[in-house]
Amino acid sequence: MILKRLLAYSAAGLAVVSLMAGAFFAGSHWGAATPISEHTLARWSDDLASQDEQLAAIRQQVDDQVATLATRVGQMQAQLLRLDALGKHLTEVGKLKRGEFDFDQPPALGGPETGAGEGPVVPALDTMIDSLDAQIDDRRRQLTALQSLILTRELARQIVPGGRPVESGYISSLYGQRTDPFHGKETNHPGLDFAGAAGTQVLAVADGIVSHAGTDGGYGRSIEITHGNGYVTRYAHNAKLLVEPGQTVKRGDPIALMGSTGRSTGTHLHFEVMRDGQRVNPLSFVRR
Numbered sequence: 001m002i003l004k005r006l007l008a009y010s011a012a013g014l015a016v017v018s019l020m021a022g023a024f025f026a027g028s029h030w031g032a033a034t035p036i037s038e039h040t041l042a043r044w045s046d047d048l049a050s051q052d053e054q055l056a057a058i059r060q061q062v063d064d065q066v067a068t069l070a071t072r073v074g075q076m077q078a079q080l081l082r083l084d085a086l087g088k089h090l091t092e093v094g095k096l097k098r099g100e101f102d103f104d105q106p107p108a109l110g111g112p113e114t115g116a117g118e119g120p121v122v123p124a125l126d127t128m129i130d131s132l133d134a135q136i137d138d139r140r141r142q143l144t145a146l147q148s149l150i151l152t153r154e155l156a157r158q159i160v161p162g163g164r165p166v167e168s169g170y171i172s173s174l175y176g177q178r179t180d181p182f183h184g185k186e187t188n189h190p191g192l193d194f195a196g197a198a199g200t201q202v203l204a205v206a207d208g209i210v211s212h213a214g215t216d217g218g219y220g221r222s223i224e225i226t227h228g229n230g231y232v233t234r235y236a237h238n239a240k241l242l243v244e245p246g247q248t249v250k251r252g253d254p255i256a257l258m259g260s261t262g263r264s265t266g267t268h269l270h271f272e273v274m275r276d277g278q279r280v281n282p283l284s285f286v287r288r
Contacts, residue, residue: 233273
């Protein structure tokens, strides 16, 4: 728009100059028959001066707009660099596979060759701003998808059992076949036993919802936590329960105090992990 105005005023200025030249030529050709008055010349001179002032003002406006657009381009380039740095950091923190979200590489660009040449400065800056806008929007969409992916993976990690279910203590009996401590026969032990001091805190090994908290036959005072993805954990022989059914717990939350209730020969925690209703060896989860 400003360039059009500049061209319009330039054309107007040339028209005035042409008119003056034509009138002067006419006066010279026809002699005294068509004299040009001093008043007319003075008016034309004033018009030219006014046109010069308007052209100078428009040139200044164009220069100011170009400077503003150039500053805008610099700011957008800096914003793009910050988004790239954030994306790279999130990729590293999220431990994603290389190439899944590659913020080290510039976005792929292309298109037919339109030929070289110097065009107007302002349209060139407008094109650059449009391109940067598109790149920034693309980065924002990538970051949104990346954050969603990391959140999903983090949630999945939090609901998978992992870590020791006791604040302190040691494994006193492994999962699998063993000699029963009461009748001495070979039996299957469906969990891990952790021996420790009475009152030792028992900890949730993953986020979940308490699906059972109470006395359960040989398990004594026991707790079951449903975690999702088919995982359920059981904590048995506790002296005291610290949670209630329906309560939400986080990984590492204290849920009970170690004791020796139910079918037990001494203070310990009996810990089980179930996947899709089947008991599995908890040892691999404890070592995570």
